[in-house]
Amino acid sequence: MLFDWFTFVAQLINFLILAWLLKRYLFKPILDTIDQRESMIANQLHEAEDSKTKANDEFEHYQQKKSAFDQQRDELFNEAISQVNAEKQKLLVQTRHEVESLRLRLQESLRTEQQNMGSEIIRRTRTEVFAIVRKTLSDLASVNLEDQMAGVFINRINNLQPGEKKLFYAALNNSSGEILIQSMFDLPVAQQSAIQQAIKNNLEIELEINFKTVPQLVSGIELISGGYKISWSIEEYLSSLETHIAELLNQNIELPAEKVPE
Template identity: 35%
Template sequence: MPYPKPEARFMQIDWLTVIAQIVNFLILVWLLKRFLYQPVINAMDCREKRIADQLHQAEAREQAAVDVTQEYQGKIEAWEREHGELVEQAKSAAESERLELLDAARSEVNERRARWQHQLDQEKRDFLHTLRRHIADSVQTVARRALTDLSDTELEGRIIQLFIRRLESLDTETRAAIVASNDPIHLSTSFVLHSPLRDRLTRAIHEHIGEKIELIYSESPQILCGVELTASGRRLSWSLDDYLEGLEQAIKQELEMGNAAAG
């Protein structure tokens, strides 16, 4: 027995229900967005903004700290440079003052030493001059007495004789120069030259130098027991000065050796 064929049925769409569901879905989406999603988004935005602000503040504080650190570091470096410059200036000023004090002290010492040396030299010269005069007077007195006792001639005659010996030993060049100058010869004695001795001395000069030479006699207290001839810038003499100079040099050497030993 054949089965009966089913009848074809078509599904009917309830458009009112579909539209109502769509409207309900849209309302649900709006409600979710309005009361759930948007507050969450806003909260997230606020949190993100707050975090960003905190980061900016932290960066600002960090930058401020870096700036303050750099500022203080710059101040410290500037202070160290200034301190170093002040120390160098103080050292330089102290060194300059030390050198000035040393120079002043050295100058004062040198000045005092120069004054002391000058005073010592002056005292030495005065002492030697006084000693020389005393020795000269003593030697002249002793020589006069000794020569008077040991010889028949007077002391002046003995001095003239010794001077004539030196005149005899005068070299040829000096004699020729005196004659060629045509200048007078100056003869100075430490004593009064009487006529016999003057004539004797005149003859000796004419004999050993030249006959036509003019002679000028004079007395000089500066000569110590002797005779001095000067002509054309040349000098010939015999006196106790020659011996006293040697004695004076010996005394000077003794004084210098004594000063060196005392120093």
């Protein structure tokens, strides 16, 4: 018997049940799982693409920032170089000015020192010359220098020219009427009297005459009344010597101009 109806119907039902069961427990779960996995992989790929895009954006942003930073760094560097150069120039100018100022001060100091030294030399020279002259006169002619100087001064008063007298009177009228005789040494009473007598005879005035000793006065005697002065001293004779010494000192002390680095 090739065909059995009961078996046919039973197998038909069996197959339909099997189809339903397999669809429920095999095909649907597996296909759903595959779909979920594909979806998951697609999401992961999408996320990876997003991450890549984001990374590229970040990279470009970083590159732009780096470029901006490099540019800013170069600008700052150039600005710093400019500032350093400007500061260098400024310091050089300042240094040059300071050097110049120092040089001038040094020169001024040297000049002052030279003047002081010259004054000291002149003062000592005068003193020495005065001492030598006094000694020489005493030794050779047994003559006192102060007496000779008072004599010369009296001669000078005696030989006053009318013009000089006129100027003297004018000055005397403008002053308080006082006559001052200054000398570097104390005039003996005899010489004071001689000088008073000479003034009285030649200038024809009866005024009080004051005598004053001034050590700074270089070996001489002077008469002062108002703004007028009649004097004699060896200063005129020392002027030539003073001039030569001053020239010699100036030659030694002149400083060459400093070379200031650029």
